[in-house]
Amino acid sequence: MFAKLYRRLTEPFRRSIRNKLILTMVVLSVLPIIAVTALAAENNRRSMENEVIDTNLSNMKWTGIYLGEQFAGLNNLIYTLLISPDLSDYMAQSEEASLSSRFAAQRNMIDTMTSVYYSGNNNVVGLQLYLTERNKLFTINAMQSDLETPAQVPSLYADLFAQQKNFMIQTKSGDREKFLLIRSFNRFENREVLGGISLEVRWTMLDQTLSLLNPSGEDTVLIAKPDGSILYQPYGEAPPASIMEAVNRSGNDQGRIRMQHEYVFYTTIDPVGLKLIKIIPTSFINRSAQATMYYGVIVGAISVMVALLIAVALAWRTSRPIVALAKSLQGLSVIKETEAPHSGRIDEIGLLETRLNSMSQRIREHIKTEYSMSLEKKTAELKALQAQINPHFLQNTLQLIGSMLFAKNPADSYEIVKSLSDMFRYVIREPEDLATVRSEVDHLNNYMLIQKQRFSTRLRYNIEVGERTSTARIPKLTLQPIVENAFFHGLEAKPGDWQLDVAIVRDGENVRISVRDNGIGMDAGRLAELRKGLDAEIGQVWTHGNRIGLHNVASRIRMQFGQAYGVTVDSEPGKGTLVTFIIPAATGGELEA
Known part of the structure; x- marks a missing residue:
């Protein structure tokens, strides 16, 4: 399927040099433009890609710095609380201190945390301080300002202390819009954990x-x-x-x-x-480069169209004299006295026209002396071939007629005489190159009638002529010589009954003719030698000996119809031989419907 499609697509270019030249010019002019346009579009995309990469790397760097400053600001809030004197006073309070003194220290601590809380603007929504020694948890937010003594270390600070981290950031449980910045603080002398501070912050501060x-x-x-x-x-x-x-x-x-x-x-x-x-x-990135690519493609498409028009125009103009010369050669005959018209050109095309006219004149002179003589000789050979009758067959037939005059009734003898007369009339009348299948079958029936009379019940034969085959044209004296060879080479040396079948059937646009006998056949070596001879004997129209040979038939079929036609032979020892040849169903301008 693909091979057929390929042949169909390439057929216009294989038949016309103009189409080849146009295609070549189009390819040479269009492909560079397409390549340049594609490279420009790709380079533009890469430039855009590099620009996007460089811009984003720079933006990421500076955004990271800005975010770090914002997180540093949150840390500063925590440090403000850590360095507060109120936190130091509160932690310095002993258990023996008076109740009023401890209450004042707590009050001051809450006020300081509240001040830190409000200094974080609207982004800080909560502040906690947990002291490990006193197990106290200060909580400051919009809803409460409280101090409590938890039953155990809050989980936020327990995780921080367990992992021995200085700070930790995590999202608030159940609320993905806020995060907790948790930081521990230690005793300076021995790094003992004194507690932790956490800020509850809205993520929107970073948006x-x-x-x-x-x-x-x-x-x-x-x-x-x-x-x-x-x-x-x-x-x-x-x-x-x-x-x-x-x-x-x-x-x-x-x-x-x-x-x-x-x-x-x-x-x-x-x-x-x-x-x-x-x-x-x-x-x-691809979309970012699309606008530039779009205009590049438009410019490339316009360039391609212009280049295409220029290429077609140049190819058409360049090939015009060549096509004109080719058309003039179509009307140039080497048989008839015709000349191709001169274009008057003085370039290579004009020189070619002059040389071709001179060559055609020399060919015509050669034909008059050589081809005509060869044709006359070929016609004489064919006429002599058509006039040839196997003397051995004629002698046997005359002896048969003589014996029948004494042993048979006159009607039977007359039938044999009539068949022999029809055979003579067929071969000696004005010869033609081709005869119809019907005429060849009639000639074969006359031959088989004589052979049937000679060999009586020992011979059985069948001639089958299919529909739409009788008017096909075939070289004269083709069927009867093949059947005669079947008798001479296959049947006469075989004891017992003989069987010979002739089948003529339609095969598409051709007619297939097969002759099968049940004679002695031939071995593989002899069959291979015969097939080789049939392929080698191209153009041989004469014959050897006293009968028309199989090589002669094969050569005449190929001469008449071309090398695609010919004779094939299949044979097995003891089983007989099959001779097959194919001819066109339509010859001489007629096709039987």
């Missing part, structure tokens, strides 16, 4: 800074812990685990990672050690 990383509104921006767990994600969808794993594996403070469908940028937020991550889909 204005994070919005600098998402101007298009399509990117993913998030803050994650060092272990990869996401703390806050104001923009985009949750990234797949593979991206977070790739960031963790990088081990760098800042950088980028090229994933299959995304660009991942990351940086570390000092001083809290969190990861700031931005994810940009690759489609964003």
Whole structure:
């Protein structure tokens, strides 16, 4: 199927030099433009990609610095409380101090924490202070200002103390819009843990800074812990685990990672050690370059169209004299006295026209002396061939007629005489190159009638003529010589009964004729030698000996119809021989319906 489609597509270019030249010119002119346009579009995309990468790396760096300053501001609130004299006074109070003195210290501590709480603007929504020695928990927020003695160390500070960390950031349980900044404070002399402070802060305090990383509104921006767990994600969808794993594996403070469908940028937020991550889909970069690519494609398409028109015009103009010369040669006959018209050109085409006319004149002169003589000789050979009758067969037939005159009734003898007369009339009348299958079958029936009379019940034969085959044209004296060879080479040496079958059937646009006998057959070596001879005897129209040979029939069929036609032979020792040949169903301008 693909081979047939390929032949159909390439047929116009194989038949016309003009089409080949047009295709070549189009390819040579269009392909460079397409290549340049594609390279320009790709270079533009790469430039846009590099610009996006450099811009985002710079933005990530400065945004990380801004976020670090905001987290530093929260730490400053905590340090303000830690260096407060009220915290030192409260922790210095002993159990023996008077009740009024302890109450005043607590009151001062709550006032200081309240002041720190309100200094955090609206972003700080809660402040806690836990003292381990006294097991006291101060809580300041919009709803309460309280001091309590918990039954055990609060879980926030228990985790911090257990992990021996100085600070910890985590989201508030049940509320993803806030986070807790928890910091421990220790005794200076021996690093003994004295307690912990926690700030409850809204994540929205970072939104204005994070919005600098998402101007298009399509990117993913998030803050994650060092272990990869996401703390806050104001923009985009949750990234797949593979991206977070790739960031963790990088081990760098800042950088980028090229994933299959995304660009991942990351940086570390000092001083809290969190990861700031931005994810940009690759489609964003492609869309960013689309506008430039669009105009590049338009310019490239216009250039291609212009180049195509110029290429076609140049190819048409260049090939016009060649096509004109080819058309003039179609009317040039080497037999008739005709000449191709001269274009009057003085270039290579004009020289070619002059040489071709001179060559055609010399060919015509050669034909008059050589071809005509060869044709007359060939016609004489065919006429002599048609007039040839096997003398052995004629002698046997005359002896048969003589014996029948004494042993048979006159009607039987007359039938044999009539068949022999019809055979003579068929071969000696004005010869033609081709005869109809019907005429050849009639001639074969006359021959088989004589042979049937000679061999009586020992011979059985069958001639089958299919529909739409009788008017097909075939070289004269083809069927009867093949059948005669079957008798001479196959049947006469075989004891017992003889069987001979002739089948003429339609095979598509051809007619297939087969002659089968049950004679002695031939071995593989002799069969191979015969087949080789049939292929080699191209153009031989004469025969050897006193009968028309199989080589002669094969040569005449090929001479008449071409090398695609001929004779094939199949044979097995002791089983007989099958001779098959194919001729066109339509010859001489007629096709039997």
